[in-house]
Amino acid sequence: MATVVSAPGKVLIAGGYLVLDHRYPGLVVSTSSRFYTVVQPASRSGKIIVNSPQFENAIWAYDVKLEGDGIRIEQVEDATGSKNRFVQTALEGTLAIALAIEEKIHSLRWTKDWTYTSLRPMIFTLNAQALPPTLDSLNSIPPFLPQGCPIGQVHKTGLGSSASLITSLVSALLLHFDAISPDSLSSDALRMKDENSRTMWPTSCKESQMDRPCFPPLPLEQSMEPHRLSLQTPPLTRIMLADVDSGSDTPSMVGNVLKWKKAEPAVGTFSDQLWEGLDKCNRGLGDIVNRLSQRYDEDPNRIREHSRQTDPSKSIKWERQSPIEALEVTVAQLFGNTRQLAKSIRDGMRAMGKSSGVPIEPPEQTRLLDACCALPGVIGGGVPGAGGYDAIWLLVLQPQDKELASSVVASVEKLWQRWTELSVSPLLATESLERGARKELLQDVLGLEAALKGSA
Template sequence: MPGTTVVSSPGKVLAAGGYLVLDPSYSGVVISTSSRFYAVVQDAGSAYGANVVVVRSPQFVQAEWRYFVRLDRARVVVEEIPCNVGAHDSTRANKFVHLAIQHTLSLALEVRGVESLEKDLVNGLDIAIVGDNDFYSQRAKLASMKLTPSTASLSRIPPFCHCRVSISDVHKTGLGSSAALITSLVSALLLHFSVVSPAEFLEDLSVDRRLAHNTAQFVHCLAQGKVGSGFDVSAAVFGSQLYTRFDPVVLQPLMNDEIIHTQSLLTILSPSNKAWNYRVEPFKLPPLIRLMLADVDAGSDTPSLVGQVLKWRQQNPSEATALWTAINNSNQNLAKALAILSDLHSEDPIAYELAVRYISSLQPVQWLANPSISPSEERLVHAFYDVHQFTQDVRANMREMGQLANVPIEPPEQTSLLDACVYQAGVIGGGVPGAGGYDAIWLLVCDAPDSSLQQQPVHRVERVWNTFTSLDVSPLSASESIAKGARIEQLENIPGLKETVFRQ
């Protein structure tokens, strides 16, 4: 067993497939982000004692949890050790962390045996979990530094900035922090206890990576108290993708925690279990297109939105089926149009870059109006306009569903904000991610370096965000992850991570 294991997992944006991704008949377009969660697992030496696991989240106030691991040949029991940090210890329990340790070690017991697990726990464990700044609102930090909200300002905030609040009080930005946390922690523990091998884990769809995925899905569902669609965990494991969910029945035998110890985790979580019927199709944004994200400081109750939409669907099956079919067609058209752009870049990268430069200086309504461009560029401009139109179609259909279900999927303020952004030169399209509401927006913008442009599309968008008055809009620094999904890291190679992990 290695002395230190570090795994990172990306956040996510569900660009297309909100609500539909809950049904295995439909797929979603999921983009993984450059913002990542990190789990650092290391031997504690003589600091804590045998079988003691200490988990720390150095970005938050009073964020430390201690556990004692009891082992026998049949089961693992992870018991929380109260921390003497105040009168509210009972409110500080971290269900996600506790369940991740409990069930990942239970799986390790099945695979490795009790003697091996006892040996690996003889020095105890020290675990640090930290997330990139984008997972949490940085408005207060920017204000304290007297900086205006912009991506340039965000780059001046130290990595893994301390939030100065407890975890329960932090404002999240909707990138899927719980899924990224669970995935990084479960994967790090599986690697640390040699349940999966580093070489196998490096492969995109290997058995070991799929075992990490299935385990993380189980723990995340159990912590949430329900079997969700799983797109967020899947993105954290595999990266950007076209995702089709698994049948929830695969996890039903494990969702009653009272009988968990009578079940074989490996039998159910093994990738050889054909009940794991999710589909992950490779996907990535085309070259010279940048994902831009903004946090909208209003907030929505996602479970409430989902519940109301599903109730409307159940009560209006014919109407809902027709609309979901239309939304799905738009979603699939968008995915295909983006894939076509990638193919066109491969065919003629020079013409592709010229087309991006051309549309970077024009609003979408003007892209097709210039007859002087070459036939190859015109073909590309039409392909970009298809992407623009399909994002608009998705938005229109989602707004209609919101109106029919009486749910603010794209509230009027969000519509005004998105329209103002999409009106800018070089902005291809955008929308509200996932279930929608007042949480965030995403945009696809042209990102070709061109000194002849007086202003880049990114800057135009940020000006809109800074001057928009109906909502408090703050940019995130994340773009699409070029590193795909979960990956093994070296502590010293991540700026600020080592200093944060050992922060006192």
């Protein structure tokens, strides 16, 4: 009997680098993309086979040995896949918990839908005639299509998909070995040992949130809930994501920023003041976003009225922002605060990049984001996660009037298509309000069963 678990993708829209320090929270948005793991019996005795059928030569085989009270996992040299420390670490930790691995040999199959991995190669090769890089083009592509290349050559977005993949893998194993119940999938997880992913796993298990990591690790029941606040993008808005066809070496960027920060550890230094200022903006953005949601619950017509003020022929006149602490502010002022805080966060991230010598928001990305944020209906944006050349995010108004909402999206897409300094392609993923990691039925996931049969 196969066990299928999916986990959502996520975007760190504020808190990059700061979240590596337990004092600072980050704003994480859960997305509509989902990553799937299928656990099923295998015929090879004494081994675990991990297969990611969308990539060439993506098969990893592991010998599993019980040693006293522990488990040792070694990669088999004749496997076609290169070493994968994410997979091996996940297997070692999860199976050490389950311990039910004895006498149970399983095959793991790893797949993901196309809303988070870059679709650029598929957009231009799906048909003999090239398709434009638009959301409509992406919607026409069937799920789980092969990438046609080894996993090391896949075009990634830099949005942290590793954490989502590992979350689905760990959750599927724990569920398969009855170590957890399906209802607990949203609250149980292993902490990532990787600096770039460990801040992201809570959203892969949960939903959009303001999250503060706990380091050093605490017992699970102590380390989860006290450090998380619910977060939801404001009503009548949406997140738009784009893949930028350049890419960055995220581990190197993180290492260099941490080295810079370590060189100025004292309170009152430039790096300390910069991080404190960024933290205030990050927290302020989370507060304003939640206040907009609260205001919608109290008086939805005010939000609806403001969202309709996105005439494509006119620029939105954002009201001068009022202090974040003020209680009596208009809806326009709240949106204005959101816009200003997003800009202030970008300013702070650029300052950090300049001081550390790391291209957190490179000039090319700055020019792209400035152009996007000047469009009617665009509230703000930035470079997600560790930044660099990988991707951008935008928060845009989405009025109830479908024609008006479409015009906002269309204006952004048109700018991306015409942009020449960087190659920009939209991503299908938007914010998702669905629960996080969850058990699935194989036959209910469109295209998944066929993808597995094709790799058999």
